[in-house]
Amino acid sequence: MSTRALYEKILLDHAKNPRNFKVPEKFDVKLEGFNPLCGDQFTFYIVFEGDVVKSIYFTGNGCAISKASASILTTLLEGKCKDEAMNIIQSFMNLMRTPSNEKVDEEKFGKLAVLAGVREYPIRIKCATLPWHTVEKILQGEVSSQVTTE
Amino acid sequence: MSEFENIKLYKNLFLDPNTDKMRLRAEFLARKIGLETLRGQFPILDTSVRGKPLVYLDNAATTQKPQMVIDAINRYYSRENANVHRGIHYLSEKITDKYEEVRSKVGRFIGAKVDCEIVFTKGATEGINLVAYSYALPRLKPGDEILITYMEHHSNLVPWQVVANKTGAKLRVLPITDDGLLDLSNLQEYLTEKTRIFAFTYVSNVLGTINPVKELIKKAHEVGAVVVIDGAQAIAHFPVNVQEIDCDFFVASGHKMYGPTGIGILYGRAPLLSEMEPYQTGGSMILNVKFEETTYAHIPHKFEAGTPNIEGVIGLGSAIDFLNSVGMQNICMYEESLINYAYAKLSEVPGIRILGPHTPRAGAISFTMDCAHPHDISQILDEEGIATRAGHHCAQPVMERFGLPATARASIAVYNTPDEIDLLVKALHRVREIFG
Numbered sequence: 001m002s003t004r005a006l007y008e009k010i011l012l013d014h015a016k017n018p019r020n021f022k023v024p025e026k027f028d029v030k031l032e033g034f035n036p037l038c039g040d041q042f043t044f045y046i047v048f049e050g051d052v053v054k055s056i057y058f059t060g061n062g063c064a065i066s067k068a069s070a071s072i073l074t075t076l077l078e079g080k081c082k083d084e085a086m087n088i089i090q091s092f093m094n095l096m097r098t099p100s101n102e103k104v105d106e107e108k109f110g111k112l113a114v115l116a117g118v119r120e121y122p123i124r125i126k127c128a129t130l131p132w133h134t135v136e137k138i139l140q141g142e143v144s145s146q147v148t149t150e
Numbered sequence: 151m152s153e154f155e156n157i158k159l160y161k162n163l164f165l166d167p168n169t170d171k172m173r174l175r176a177e178f179l180a181r182k183i184g185l186e187t188l189r190g191q192f193p194i195l196d197t198s199v200r201g202k203p204l205v206y207l208d209n210a211a212t213t214q215k216p217q218m219v220i221d222a223i224n225r226y227y228s229r230e231n232a233n234v235h236r237g238i239h240y241l242s243e244k245i246t247d248k249y250e251e252v253r254s255k256v257g258r259f260i261g262a263k264v265d266c267e268i269v270f271t272k273g274a275t276e277g278i279n280l281v282a283y284s285y286a287l288p289r290l291k292p293g294d295e296i297l298i299t300y301m302e303h304h305s306n307l308v309p310w311q312v313v314a315n316k317t318g319a320k321l322r323v324l325p326i327t328d329d330g331l332l333d334l335s336n337l338q339e340y341l342t343e344k345t346r347i348f349a350f351t352y353v354s355n356v357l358g359t360i361n362p363v364k365e366l367i368k369k370a371h372e373v374g375a376v377v378v379i380d381g382a383q384a385i386a387h388f389p390v391n392v393q394e395i396d397c398d399f400f401v402a403s404g405h406k407m408y409g410p411t412g413i414g415i416l417y418g419r420a421p422l423l424s425e426m427e428p429y430q431t432g433g434s435m436i437l438n439v440k441f442e443e444t445t446y447a448h449i450p451h452k453f454e455a456g457t458p459n460i461e462g463v464i465g466l467g468s469a470i471d472f473l474n475s476v477g478m479q480n481i482c483m484y485e486e487s488l489i490n491y492a493y494a495k496l497s498e499v500p501g502i503r504i505l506g507p508h509t510p511r512a513g514a515i516s517f518t519m520d521c522a523h524p525h526d527i528s529q530i531l532d533e534e535g536i537a538t539r540a541g542h543h544c545a546q547p548v549m550e551r552f553g554l555p556a557t558a559r560a561s562i563a564v565y566n567t568p569d570e571i572d573l574l575v576k577a578l579h580r581v582r583e584i585f586g
Contacts, residue, residue, distance in 0.1 A: 012584070038525055038541050039555025061555055063523035064585065127525065 010114045014068035019075050020057045027057070033134030033147045035126060040066045044135055051081045058131070065124050069115055070131035076111055082139050088112075089136050096125050169494045176487040176568045183480045189565050191216040191472070202535025205570045210355050210383060210514045210561030211539055212405045215469075219409060222468035223461050230464075233457055235434060249460060252467035253450070256415055259470050260381075260400065261391035264420055269450040270463055273414035274382040275305040277401030278349070280416055280453060281378055282309035284426040285399075286347055292318030295344040297375070299324040299332055299361075300551050301354040304544045306380045310349055319346065326551060330357035330506035337369065345375040352384035356543045356557065357506030358489070358514040360384070364395045371396070376422070382406055385415075386473065386563065387512040388482035392417050404462060408563075409469030413462030416453070423449040430455040481564045485512065488562055492571045496560075499578045501586070505552060514561040516543070519578070522585040524558040530584060531558075534577040536570075 027045035034041045042060035046053055056074045073092075077085045092112050095104065100119035109116070118128045134147045189195050194214045197204050206214060232241035234249045250265075257265045271277045286296070296310045296319055314321040324340050325333040332350075341348060348370040353360050363379060370377045378399040384390055386407040392400045399422070404413035418426075428435055428446055432455040437445040446452045473481065489511055496502060501520040519527060528540035539559045542549045549555065560574055 016585075039549065041555065061523075063525035065526075067523075121529065124525070124529070 014071040015064035018071040066127040172491040179484040205536040207560040209563035269416040271414040273403040274401040277416035290317040290319040294319040349378040351380040358511040360510040389478040410465035516557040524556040
């Protein structure tokens with residue numbers, strides 16, 4: 001897969017028109033994720049309804065991969081209960097750890113599969129995982145400080 | 151035709167022949183230095199990456215190595231390997247001579263008064279740390295000030311932060327202008343009788359700015375400050391003469407001047423080096439050791455504890471031979487023509503923002519594009535076989551100063567060509583196609 005193809009897919013669309021990209025008027029919890037190596041910085045805002053992620057938004061700056069990854073994350077986690085959300089996050093982390101020559105089970109990974117191409121560029125994996133690490137921390141209740149990739 | 155269109159037409163007429171002229175000048179100077187033969191000395195320039203011929207524009211990170219440097223290291227391990235300053239045997243004597251010859255060579259290359267003013271280090275970073283720990287730390291007190299600038303690499307910032315924290319001295323930072331030049335309008339407020347150390351870079355690794363070192367060193371000496379010059383981004387691009395600029399300390403890295411990694415140069419005025427405590431202790435740096443007391447060796451050996459990086463020194467010597475064979479004046483003229491051409495061509499790319507001044511500039515051009523993040527730019531360039539760097543370039547305060555999280559950076563060396571600049575510009579148009 002060439003870089004062109006990697007960017008072309010849904011990724012580029014999410015990067016150019018990120019979904020849920022704003023600071024909501026009300027939110028229950030927010031957390032900033034930061035990659036000190038490249039300066040990528042995103043803040044996530046979650047509105048909970050009981051155990052359910054009722055809505056999730058983000059703002060910030062980063063490369064196309066990190067921004068698209070954050071955007072896709074918000075579309076996948078909205079409306080999910082914490083356990084489901086954690087499962088999706090785990091699936092994504094597993095996907096990123098799968099060697100790039102292994103074919104992705106598109107049925108199993110669903111929308112996440114569009115991010116699979118990132119594995120061919122190991123230095124960009126951190127770009128893709130930053131949003132996921134950040135939201136994982138929120139769901140684990142660790143919201144006191146900034147999340148960094150280092 | 152409206153007035154606006156008139157101006158546009160005029161600008162186009164003006165710009166096009168201009169870049170053409172710049173290109174012609176670069177091509178002329180390329181022929182003068184025998185660029186084709188020169189490129190042939192770098193085996194890596196022949197390779198392909200991602201199916202495209204390599205266009206290496208990450209020279210501010212590290213330069214490629216000519217065959218003569220590779221051969222020198224190979225010869226050392228195949229035929230000449232022994233420890234220096236120790237063995238009473240043929241190989242040891244030979245390699246010790248060679249090692250010390252490189253010291254003289256470095257001394258001549260940067261214009262030191264005597265060879266003992268040259269200390270071999272791991273790199274520019276270790277050179278600055280050596281001065282920070284052995285010169286500054288024992289001497290500075292609360293009330294004293296260390297002056298650095300906003301455009302320093304972290305290696306010329308963090309060591310001084312440590313000295314300030316440990317001694318109670320104050321770390322002050324000289325600002326830069328929007329054009330990426332040192333802001334000298336209030337220099338007298340920053341450089342005062344309190345300033346004990348003024349440490350700054352000769353050339354910015356991000357902005358490419360060449361600083362007015364001679365003038366600043368003179369002013370620093372007027373208030374009694376000791377000046378440390380970070381020459382890492384200067385030494386391979388134009389002639390450097392430490393006596394002419396009159397600095398007290400000067401550091402550089404071998405691998406940014408066509409030499410191997412892990413070897414660097416520290417120049418220090420002999421009287422200053424002599425009064426300094428050793429940086430590290432152990433073998434090689436002693437005259438006499440007893441349990442009660444040790445007498446240290448004289449400079450420069452006092453600062454070279456343990457078996458040194460002999461292959462690094464041998465390779466560095468060969469890198470200087472390479473630079474001298476081309477001629478620093480020639481390198482300076484050619485690179486200036488190339489970077490002028492690059493600046494002009496890059497300026498024409500829509501949506502680009504180039505950091506730093508048009509002149510005086512050497513080595514690096516950092517830029518951002520309105521349509522794409524620097525990481526994405528560098529990745530598309532990589533796909534075209536063009537090596538650049540994206541990120542904060544170990545100079546986060548510069549990024550902060552310009553309100554940017556990161557930049558893309560293309561940095562040239564003597565072996566780069568006008569054609570490679572055209573490939574870079576073409577690839578940037580592709581970035582616009584994809585992200586625009």
